[in-house]
Amino acid sequence: MDYPGKVSRQNSTPKDDFGNAATTSPSLSRPNSLAGTSVAVPGPLPANHVSLDATTPGPNGFSTPPSNTTMMIGKCMCCNSNLRFPVSVSCFRCTVCQTINDLKPTQQKGDPVTPLTLDRLRAMINTCRSNNNGRNSTNYDTLEQTIQKCFSNWYSLNESFSNASFEHITIISTIRRFLSSANCRSVTLEDCGVALDQVRDAYRILLELDIKKKRRYQVFDDYTRKSSTIPTQFSTRVSIPPQHSKTHSTVIFRRRVDLVNAFISFRLSKQQRAQAPNTVLSPAYETDWRISSAARVMALLFAANKQSYKIPLSEFYNTLVDYIDLIADFNTWEQRSSKFAFCQYPFLISMGGKITIMEFDAKRQMETKAKEAFFTILFQKRVTAPHLILRVRRDFLIEDSLNQIAANEMELKKSLRIEFVGEDGVDAGGLRKEWFLLLVRELFDPRYGMFTWDEDSNLCWFNPASFETSDQYYLVGVVIGLAIYNSTILDVHFPLACYKKLFNSPVGLEDLKVFRPAFARGLETLLTFEGDVETTFCRDFVGEYEAFGELQRIPLVPGGENKPVTNANRKDYVDRYVNFILNDSISKQFEPFKRGFNHVCGGNALSLFQPEEIELLVRGSAEPLEIEQLRAVTVYEGFREDEEIIKNFWSIFKSMDPIMQRKLLTFVTGTDRIPATGLANLALKISCLGDDSERYRSRHKLQSKLQRAIEESEGFGLK
Incomplete structure (x- = not known):
């Protein structure tokens, strides 16, 4: 897998x-x-x-x-x-x-046993009831003997309730109802020896067995011990292909994911109860084969979910995994140790846990670069800054940034500092955020021509007709990589397809629907049209894009301008056109962009993320801004929470319209979006510097100063 x-x-x-x-x-x-x-x-x-x-x-x-x-x-x-x-x-x-x-x-021995079917069971039950001869209770001895004889023979059990169609799964729900009504105990693989090629359906049935949510831990442990032979087998020799899991309903699929996660949580909680409270979980899980087997099962479910998106990625996260020593787990995984590591199965690690690992990896690499700079000064008598310092002019922001990044290409993994030429200011994080904000705004400006925008989705894509050099796209990739590396959220409107391509994941029509919905609907109409496609649509195998007012036509196949689209070849036409838009037409623009991104971010920590998580990491979350929740996580220095000026600030913030609230958030944090892990992880601190705050005792004065700060937030000057 x-x-x-x-x-x-x-x-x-x-x-x-x-x-x-x-x-x-x-x-x-x-x-x-x-x-x-x-x-x-x-x-x-x-x-x-x-x-x-x-x-x-x-x-x-x-x-x-x-x-x-x-x-x-x-x-x-x-x-x-x-x-x-x-x-x-x-x-x-x-x-x-x-x-x-x-x-x-x-080998099968003795007389063959007739496999059970639902119709046969019903007939036997009716026979027993009809033969009660007026007694108050029915004698089911014949039925019990038949079931016992069938269930004691592995071949008969394996053939019972069989269905020739693999995709037809209604028999499973029937078996589930029968097992529930018969009050049967859980059937495990330790009860019989069955050849691997004959047991796949048994696994499918076992995964359907429900576990009562209100059972005591001891009962749950008994169940998991009985079924503990499933996981490794399931994921190695007789693994059920993801194509089967994706055909289930969302409810059944979610139940499977919850079952495996509950098992992992149970194993981890046993270790947690065995040690002191409020401590990091011990690494005993590294040798727990039950956890590793369950992780293998979850890998199959995760693969099935990627083929048919049923539940969000967050439902695969296991909260208890955040309580282990993730840094030690990451180091174990990097060292390719023989021990189990959750980083092998990163879909179990929450977004916050992955960010913790990535920040550790970034800090480690920054410290390495700082040490290299120190030893260079010490032994080679050559001055090297421990930080990457970019000195740029506001009027030539792109040119200066590109030139200095090219000149310091080997220093990009140092901690970033920004200096604006002609301005007094020490970068404690604010100037860096402003540089990111201004640079991204200019690079993605439609007038600059590097990217095209779709009015319906408000998302941008690489402009196949751009006159800009590959260096400009390399700069965009570096900037996005630096933003991730320096934990900065960017206002970048790329669709998910862009991040999929960074991870070499396939993209298709579903991705095109996201950022060009109107065009994608047209292609779907062509695919489902019941009339004559050739005479109605009058299309040929040619891809088109607009280049500064002129229509460019590129054949999708040799001689495509003379090959009409018909009912027989329309699927091939749509596939080629989608590939043309997402891949072929922008290869000259995307490749340098990807190279710049990987130059900064390429590493083991980034491979733990999914494309959806990288998108959330770069752009942040667009969830509504909850002022009270933000207030609850704010810390104060030099103020008390119950002071009048603090009350006035939150009152003004809350009374603003949503647009002004986002602008104030941009003024404070450098972006109007919320961190990927939510408002609880937004580090907002209100500090008192000297006696300046004494001038803002009145609510009106504080509001006017905030308004001015929001509207005139660009630049840094001292007078």
């Missing part, structure tokens, strides 16, 4: 069930099939498997194989641990999870 941040794991030291090697931790690499054997799911030791009896008890109590026995190495089908066992045995017990692994499927 491929997903962002997934790394291969080194195989752990092999061991066997005979005490001949040290115990190893489960490996997270994809297990290799056992050479020359067919492998069944874990089950109890069958009576006819006596190959282990050839061994003799060793001094440690375990069976020891004869010295001339040929050994082989394989994977436990439950916990994925490396194991060593004799070639001659037909099954073995794992020393980690105690699951018995069948190397050869058990």
Whole structure:
């Protein structure tokens, strides 16, 4: 299963069930099939498997194989641990999870048992009721014997309630109702040994079994122990493809995600209860094969959700994961340790947790650059600034910024400082935010011609007819990378497709609908039109875009200007046109943009994010501004919260219209958008500098000063 941040794991030291090697931790690499054997799911030791009896008890109590026995190495089908066992045995017990692994499927013996069907069960129930002979209670002995006989035979159980159509899943809901009415206990894979190619449907059914939300932890633990053989098997040998999961309803799909997340939370909470309160969770989870198996299952559900967007990414987040030492987890993942790390499965980490990791990675790289500057001064007698200082003129903002970034290309991972030529001011963060704001505003100005804007979506896209050099687009990529690197929100109106392309994710018609909805609707109309497409639409295989008032026509295929669009080839035409808009026509503009972005942000921390999260990280959230919530997280220095001037400030802020509120937020923070993690993480601090605030005792005067500050917020001058 491929997903962002997934790394291969080194195989752990092999061991066997005979005490001949040290115990190893489960490996997270994809297990290799056992050479020359067919492998069944874990089950109890069958009576006819006596190959282990050839061994003799060793001094440690375990069976020891004869010295001339040929050994082989394989994977436990439950916990994925490396194991060593004799070639001659037909099954073995794992020393980690105690699951018995069948190397050869058990063969059907005795008289065949007729599989159960819903119609057969109903007929037997009706027969039992009709034969009660007037008794008050019905005798269901025949029904019980039939069910017991069928459920004690793995082949019959596997064939029961079967449906030839894989996509037809109504049988599952029927089975769920039957199991509920029969008050059956949870069926687990430890009850029988079944060949892998015959057990996929059993997994589908097991995932449908409901867990009562109000069960006690002990009961939940019993359930998870019974079904603990599912996860690793589910995600390795008999994994159900994401195409199946995406066909389920949103309710069922959400229930699956919640089930796996509940299991992970339960395992983590057990570790939390075992240690002191208010402390970071211990790294015991690194060797918990149950958590790693559950994460594998969640990876499949996450892949299915990407194919058919059913629930938002935030529903995959596990809150308890934020309580582990994420920095240590990130370091473990970077070192490619054999231990489990949540960074392998970043969809489980919340947005706040990922930002914590990214800020740590950025700070670490900044400190490295600062140390390099210090040693350069110390040993080479050459002065090097510990910060990246850009000195720019307001009238030549783009030119100066581009020239200085090009001259300091190897210093971009230092902490950024901005100086405006001819102005007095020390950059404590405000000048940097203003530089970002002004530069982005100028680069994305429609009059500059680098980007085109769609009136319906108010989103911009790369202009295929731009006369600007690749250096200008490289600068845009660097600026966006620097903003992420320096934790600054930008007013950039890129669609999600842009961030998908940065991650090399495929883009298509659904992405085109976001930033060119009218054009996308036209293409959909062409696809669904029931009449003659050729005579009605009169289109040929040519892509078009406007270049400063002139229409440019580019063939989508060789000779496309002479190839009409018909009912037979319209799907191919739409696919090529969408690819033309999103990829081919802007390749000269997008490639330098991507290169500039990766030059600053390329690294392991960024790979933890999804494109949707990067968009939120760059632009911030557009959620409504809740003044009371912002007030609750504001800190004061030199003021008390109950002072009159503070009350007046919040009263004025609250009375402003939404546009003025956003402008005031821009004046204070440099952007009118909220951080990706919400208002609770907006660091707003009101400080008293000297006695200046004494002049604003009246509400009217404070309001007029705020109004002036908002309207005249650009520039920095001392008089």
